[in-house]
Amino acid sequence: MSGLRIRKNDTVIAVAGADAGKSGKVLQVLPARGRVVVEGLRIVKKCLRKTQDNPQGGIGAKEAPLSLCNVMLYCPECKRGVRVRRVKEGDRARRQCRRCGHAFGG
Numbered sequence: 001m002s003g004l005r006i007r008k009n010d011t012v013i014a015v016a017g018a019d020a021g022k023s024g025k026v027l028q029v030l031p032a033r034g035r036v037v038v039e040g041l042r043i044v045k046k047c048l049r050k051t052q053d054n055p056q057g058g059i060g061a062k063e064a065p066l067s068l069c070n071v072m073l074y075c076p077e078c079k080r081g082v083r084v085r086r087v088k089e090g091d092r093a094r095r096q097c098r099r100c101g102h103a104f105g106g
């Protein structure tokens with residue numbers, strides 16, 4: 001279940017590591033690896049090989065996946081990372097902030 005608490009396009013906040021306290025939008029979820037790629041978090045510099053597209057080579061910046069353990073869903077009402085509760089709504093499960101009851105999409 002922990003693998004399902006965060007989804008693409010959620011806003012999350014990093015709670016550990018170099019980017020702790022920063023938030024961003026989830027670009028990609030890698031459930032098999034328990035990782036997420038978050039816009040603006042854990043940027044790594046990558047040396048680029050010289051290719052036809054990029055004949056100069058050089059350095060690019062790219063988001064690296066970070067562990068799901070290190071991010072929490074960001075609640076816009078609590079203005080902090082929160083735990084969520086899953087609430088059954090018909091045949092769908094909604095996610096709700098445990099602190100204020102804010103309903104997250106999806």
Ligand SMILES: [Zn+2]
Pocket residue numbers: 075076077078079082097098099100101102
């Ligand atoms: Zn909340």
